[in-house]
Amino acid sequence: MSNSKPASVNQVWLASLAALVVSVAVVGMNLMSKGHAAFNTTSHGPLPWGLPVVTYDYFVSFSIGMAFVAGAALVFNIEGLYASMKRILWIAVAALIGGILVLGLELGHPFRATYAILFNFQTTSPLFWKPILVFLYIWVLLASYAKVSKPGWSPAGMRPLGYALFVTGGFLAAGSAAVFGLMSMRPVWYDPMLPVYGIFESMVMGMAGIVVALAIGHGGVANAPEPTRKLLDGFGRHSMALFTALLLVSVVVRAWGGLWSNLDGLQVWRAVVASPVFWIELIALAAALFLLLQAQGSLLLAAVLVILATFIGRYEFVIAGQLVPLFKGSWVPGLVNYAPSLTEWMVALLGLALNFAIYTFGEKQFDLSASPAS
Amino acid sequence: MAKWGMVIDLEKCTGCQACSTSCQMENNRLPGENYQDVLYYTEGKQPTPTLKWFPRPCMHCEEPSCMHVCPTKATYKTEDGVVLIDWNKCIGCKYCMIACPYGVRFYTDEKPLIEPNLKEVFKGEGDLSWAPPYKGPQQDPTHGVGIQPPGVVSKCTFCYHKISKAPKGVPDLDEDVAELREFVPACVRSCAPKARYFGDLDNPNSRVNRLISEKNGTRLLDHTGNKPQVYYLTGAGAAGSAVPSSRSTTNKS
Numbered sequence: 001m002s003n004s005k006p007a008s009v010n011q012v013w014l015a016s017l018a019a020l021v022v023s024v025a026v027v028g029m030n031l032m033s034k035g036h037a038a039f040n041t042t043s044h045g046p047l048p049w050g051l052p053v054v055t056y057d058y059f060v061s062f063s064i065g066m067a068f069v070a071g072a073a074l075v076f077n078i079e080g081l082y083a084s085m086k087r088i089l090w091i092a093v094a095a096l097i098g099g100i101l102v103l104g105l106e107l108g109h110p111f112r113a114t115y116a117i118l119f120n121f122q123t124t125s126p127l128f129w130k131p132i133l134v135f136l137y138i139w140v141l142l143a144s145y146a147k148v149s150k151p152g153w154s155p156a157g158m159r160p161l162g163y164a165l166f167v168t169g170g171f172l173a174a175g176s177a178a179v180f181g182l183m184s185m186r187p188v189w190y191d192p193m194l195p196v197y198g199i200f201e202s203m204v205m206g207m208a209g210i211v212v213a214l215a216i217g218h219g220g221v222a223n224a225p226e227p228t229r230k231l232l233d234g235f236g237r238h239s240m241a242l243f244t245a246l247l248l249v250s251v252v253v254r255a256w257g258g259l260w261s262n263l264d265g266l267q268v269w270r271a272v273v274a275s276p277v278f279w280i281e282l283i284a285l286a287a288a289l290f291l292l293l294q295a296q297g298s299l300l301l302a303a304v305l306v307i308l309a310t311f312i313g314r315y316e317f318v319i320a321g322q323l324v325p326l327f328k329g330s331w332v333p334g335l336v337n338y339a340p341s342l343t344e345w346m347v348a349l350l351g352l353a354l355n356f357a358i359y360t361f362g363e364k365q366f367d368l369s370a371s372p373a374s
Numbered sequence: 375m376a377k378w379g380m381v382i383d384l385e386k387c388t389g390c391q392a393c394s395t396s397c398q399m400e401n402n403r404l405p406g407e408n409y410q411d412v413l414y415y416t417e418g419k420q421p422t423p424t425l426k427w428f429p430r431p432c433m434h435c436e437e438p439s440c441m442h443v444c445p446t447k448a449t450y451k452t453e454d455g456v457v458l459i460d461w462n463k464c465i466g467c468k469y470c471m472i473a474c475p476y477g478v479r480f481y482t483d484e485k486p487l488i489e490p491n492l493k494e495v496f497k498g499e500g501d502l503s504w505a506p507p508y509k510g511p512q513q514d515p516t517h518g519v520g521i522q523p524p525g526v527v528s529k530c531t532f533c534y535h536k537i538s539k540a541p542k543g544v545p546d547l548d549e550d551v552a553e554l555r556e557f558v559p560a561c562v563r564s565c566a567p568k569a570r571y572f573g574d575l576d577n578p579n580s581r582v583n584r585l586i587s588e589k590n591g592t593r594l595l596d597h598t599g600n601k602p603q604v605y606y607l608t609g610a611g612a613a614g615s616a617v618p619s620s621r622s623t624t625n626k627s
Contacts, residue, residue: 035524036483037491041468043480044406044487048468108466108483108525116446116463127445127469185439185475185598325477 005363006219013360019353026346027105036108038343047322051340052106054318055348058311059099059355060134060176061198065206066092067141067169068199074155074162080231082155084214084224087368089145091213094358096138102351126179133172140164153372173199180321187265188258188321197250204243205310207236211303217363221299225369232299241292244306248285251313268323271335277312284309376542377455378532379575379603380562381582381591382429386569389414389427393561393570397431400533400560402506402521406487407480409530410561429569431561432457432478432530433594433602440470440479448526455575455603456532459518464526471527475598479529482522510535533559537572545580546573575603 030038041050070088073081081088104110113131122128144161147153177198180189191197211232214224221232255278258269272278288305291297323335340348362368389412397403397410410431416423434457441449441457448463449470459470471479482503486492493504501515501523512535513520519535522528540547540557548571549555549563562570573582582605585591591605 036481037485040485041481042406042484043471044484046471046477048471048481108464108481108527110465112463113446113465113467116448116465120445120447120463122442122445122447124442125445125469127443127467131445179469183473185473185595322472 006217006223008216008219009360009363012216012356013364016353016356016360019349020357023346023350023353027343027350030343030346031105034343038341040338040341040344046325047319047336047338049318049322050338051315051344052102052347054311054315055351056099056102056106057176057318058314059095059102059351061173061202061314062205062209063092063095063099063141064137064169064173064176065202065204066095066209067137067144067165067206068173068203069206069210070144071162071165071167071169074158075166077155078231078235079155080227080236081210083228083369083371084210085158085372086145086148086366086370087213087217087362088210089141089148090362090366090368091209091355091359092141093145094355094362095209096134096141097358098351098355100134101354102347105347105350126175126182130172130175130179133168133175137168137172140168148372149366149370151370153370155372158372169202170199173202180318183321186321187263188268188317188324200243201247201310201313204240204247204306207240207243208303208306208310211240211299212307213359215300215303216360217368225371233295237292237299240302240306241289244285244289244292244302247306247310247313248282248289251282251285265324268320268335271323272316272320275316278316281309281312281316284312375453375576376544376574377576377603378537378572379434379455379582379605380431380532380559381571381573381585381605381607383569383571383585383589383607383609384428385607385609386567387412387427387429388567388569389429390566392564392566393429393431396560396564397530399508400510401519401531402509404486404492404504407528409478409480409528430476430478430594431604432532433476433600433604434530434532436601436603437599439473439475439598439600443469443473445469452534454538456534456537457529458531458534459527459529461515461518461523461526461528466525466527468527475595475600476602479527481527482524532572533561536560544574545577546571546582548572548581 039050041047066088070085072078073085107113117128117131140161144165147158147161174195177195181191181194184190211221214228215221218224255269255273258266259273284305288302291302319338325336391412393410394408394412401409403409413428413430415426417426418424434455438451438457441451445467446463446465448460449457450460451457466481468481471481496505496507498504498521502521503524504521509521514535515523517531517534518528519531536557536559537547540554544554547554547558549558555563559572562572571582571585573580575582577583585607586605589607589609591607593602593605
């Protein structure tokens, strides 16, 4: 293993290994002894999808976001990201693996899912199209990574794969959001425009992810290669600020609409807005925007705040959509009570630790800073 | 081929829960896994609250959203209009539970509603998630009948193990007709005030069709487009049972 890597890589590697050991022990013990009864999701609650689904969905969106930004850099010839292309694509791979592992721990029959979805061809289900798109996306991602791993890779030669990343990433982001957005019986989720929103939220996550990765990989954003630093100080900072502002506006407007509406099911927004977590999300986004608008504001802190806010937003969205009980025993005011169990938190930690472990393994074993031929 | 459907007369329903109990017995359900439930709720505030109730089986919809979202076609609709789950195909993703507007689906591996956990007390072997001390003779995983294996979703089958053996062409399955009694779903057969009727919705001579047309049968949450095959008769004199139009939300002003 290389010794020339910044200390931050080793620190994150060790921390992620420690987190992996703890989370694997807790999750393994609880799932083997209790099965999914170790989760706080219940039919009689009723809340079928809990924190593991939130985490899986978030990691997949995060991976798409990274690939999206990489694809955009190749398509629009944003040279400042070329030196980080290999790193960005490697993180996209890592996040996808973490997400798929979490999904495997959530499903009742994960191995059956690998063939039953493909061979039964239920084209009316968004969950048929999503795995198909994930399958395509994996191939494009791996092909792109393989190509940028070759010394002196050519940006012009990578352009077709850049388009492919952009298109498969876009469809997958939209398809992931459609899993929720097409559910007309869940008013908090139902929105034919949700897939568009999913694409744009993935972009913000991708931008924030790149900043964090550069900070870890180079021991600080300031140590990133010159072209990347220039990009981040100018266009990168401004576009991230724009997307963060749009995200902030969309969070406020969605809550506003939910509070205003009399539509049955949207009463859940009163509970969402009353929760401190919602305000943490808003404050995190506002603080990130403030930092991004300052020429000297910390990019890394802004990126971490955006990642925190988008995770809270995803949790809020997935859980709030299920908080109004259907016909399980009561439809009077009063919402389902849900808080993730320790096992669910550990599943989320396991996914996160695996992401970081795979990423830092790449930093240590491969030269993720490989640049194209100039 | 028949299109089986149910009519529940809310003017007759007393909320006695015999239907729920017999369903639990017939289908070996765990506490909380109420394929057939009677939901209780109150309307109005003190000093004049009213107790209401609402019997709710699976609606066996004509256009079941649970079936359309199932990524493996584990949820399917039979030719005779019954929505079933093939446990050999179910991957336990619970998307059907998300998509069902009526909340009538249940996942096997969950925290028990009451302690002790009956699945721990009567441990199952092989593909059976538990082994109840009394078990019905039927075990048909491709139709989602019997004790479910771990990691799958289960639901009301309209007692498919009974109705699928009924003589062809009968307009109704009526427990008062001795030769048909064994083919009647448990909840219909045990309904003491005879508030439930089960028959062929495609047969113009069936009693269920007559009741729906004469007594203006209504369907729950019809706006979802799922088109339930369970109809409710509300009449004018229902004492306590009622079809809720929506949840009663708190007024903002």
